[in-house]
Amino acid sequence: MRTQCRGLEEALRDGTLGENAELARHAETCPACGELVRAWQELSGAAQRMRRTWQSPDLWHRIEQSLSTESGLREGNPVRGPGWYRAFSNRWFAAAACAAVLVLSVSLGWVLLRDDQPQQSRSLRADPEFDKKILTDQALRETEAAEAKYIESIDRLEKLADPLLQKQTSPILLNYRERLLLLDDAIADCRAGIQMNRSNAHLRRELVSIYQEKQRTLLNLMKEKTDDQP
Amino acid sequence: MSDSLVSKPADPSDESLSEGCRRHSLAAYQRLFETHGGRMKSLAYNILGNTADAEDAVQEAFLKIFRNVDSFKGDAAFSTWVFRILVNSCRDIQRRSRRRRAEVRDSDSSDEMNALPEPTAADHPLRISLEQSLRKLDARSRTVFLLYEVEGFKHREIAEVLNIPEGTSKNLLFHAKRELQVLLSRAGRIGRA
Numbered sequence: 001m002r003t004q005c006r007g008l009e010e011a012l013r014d015g016t017l018g019e020n021a022e023l024a025r026h027a028e029t030c031p032a033c034g035e036l037v038r039a040w041q042e043l044s045g046a047a048q049r050m051r052r053t054w055q056s057p058d059l060w061h062r063i064e065q066s067l068s069t070e071s072g073l074r075e076g077n078p079v080r081g082p083g084w085y086r087a088f089s090n091r092w093f094a095a096a097a098c099a100a101v102l103v104l105s106v107s108l109g110w111v112l113l114r115d116d117q118p119q120q121s122r123s124l125r126a127d128p129e130f131d132k133k134i135l136t137d138q139a140l141r142e143t144e145a146a147e148a149k150y151i152e153s154i155d156r157l158e159k160l161a162d163p164l165l166q167k168q169t170s171p172i173l174l175n176y177r178e179r180l181l182l183l184d185d186a187i188a189d190c191r192a193g194i195q196m197n198r199s200n201a202h203l204r205r206e207l208v209s210i211y212q213e214k215q216r217t218l219l220n221l222m223k224e225k226t227d228d229q230p
Numbered sequence: 231m232s233d234s235l236v237s238k239p240a241d242p243s244d245e246s247l248s249e250g251c252r253r254h255s256l257a258a259y260q261r262l263f264e265t266h267g268g269r270m271k272s273l274a275y276n277i278l279g280n281t282a283d284a285e286d287a288v289q290e291a292f293l294k295i296f297r298n299v300d301s302f303k304g305d306a307a308f309s310t311w312v313f314r315i316l317v318n319s320c321r322d323i324q325r326r327s328r329r330r331r332a333e334v335r336d337s338d339s340s341d342e343m344n345a346l347p348e349p350t351a352a353d354h355p356l357r358i359s360l361e362q363s364l365r366k367l368d369a370r371s372r373t374v375f376l377l378y379e380v381e382g383f384k385h386r387e388i389a390e391v392l393n394i395p396e397g398t399s400k401n402l403l404f405h406a407k408r409e410l411q412v413l414l415s416r417a418g419r420i421g422r423a
Binding site: 051054059063158159 | 254259263267268272275276289292293297301303356357360361368369370376380381394395397400403404407410411414415
């Protein structure tokens with residue numbers, strides 16, 4: 001394969017073919033590359049025809065109903081008006097607001113009466129719950145940094161393993177590819193769960209173990225490649 | 231694919247939309263539906279293969295957004311977070327229907343991988359072949375292809391939607407197109423691979 005043919009393939013992968021006039025000229029003179037570019041353009045053209053539009057007159061109504069049910073609003077008693085008015089018209093909300101004002105007033109009075117207490121005792125930093133929260137946040141940041149390192153390392157390994165995987169010359173390589181796809185699905189599921197609750201330690205542990213597994217699989221794959229070579 | 235079709239994190243309309251949704255304002259959810267509903271339906275349709283499931287997926291996604299909007303930290307664009315939830319809802323629907331089929335042991339041999347979108351009057355032979363070939367790809371490559379080529383997302387956005395590195399998105403698209411090219415050229419629909 002000529003250098004320019006390889007370059008064209010890379011440009012197709014990165015989506016930068018349009019920015020490289022030299023490669024575009026090459027595609028006009030090289031029959032194989034020209035055919036490849038035409039085929040990809042046809043594919044993109046057909047893909048754009050896959051976008052579907054249709055009328056769904058009831059869909060918003062269905063969504064609105066399910067959201068109203070979820071938020072506890074009673075059906076058939078919609079409150080009209082701007083957002084703040086609708087919110088304040090909710091009796092429960094008004095009651096909660098009154099309770100909050102009452103609690104705030106009592107707290108303020110209590111703080112003023114305890115004026116002679118040492119400053120340190122009122123400090124948030126003296127509160128063990130506060131320290132605990134900081135530690136939790138710190139742990140979360142560290143976990144996320146470790147995960148980012150795994151992603152970085154896996155990304156590098158994937159780049160190395162990718163040409164080998166695409167050859168699909170043996171059942172072993174096909175097995176590796178399947179296994180990596182399964183692991184990717186598991187990672188996506190795990191991350192979707194974490195998205196809902198970032199502090200879920202169980203999911204975090206599971207994600208790290210899947211990352212480790214993927215890293216091991218990719219390293220084994222690379223070893224496989226090295227063993228194959230004479 | 232010159233311009234992004236979903237909003238950037240700093241986009242004021244994206245921010246005001248996420249703020250409204252955080253306040254659980256129905257008007258904000260209606261705006262979200264008006265802005266992204268069409269593309270959400272189209273993507274769900276191409277993943278699930280029929281309009282009824284696609285609409286269910288969109289409805290389910292809205293409910294999940296409503297329930298979990300507080301967990302949106304603003305690291306990515308709100309709209310890409312919305313599409314991530316949609317893709318997960320589509321997966322859930324696929325899993326549920328797979329389980330249902332396994333329970334019922336229906337004699338019908340069709341499964342989700344073979345469930346083709348309903349044909350329309352404007353059907354184009356290459357498009358139909360493409361839809362059939364897409365079913366033969368793995369789920370992730372198929373989703374990347376649909377997001378990039380059909381819905382016009384950028385790789386950066388796809389990376390956010392699918393929680394994968396941008397390079398992986400590019401690779402998955404490249405291999406998806408390579409595989410589709412082979413399948414379609416075998417079927418005599420496009421030039422030789």
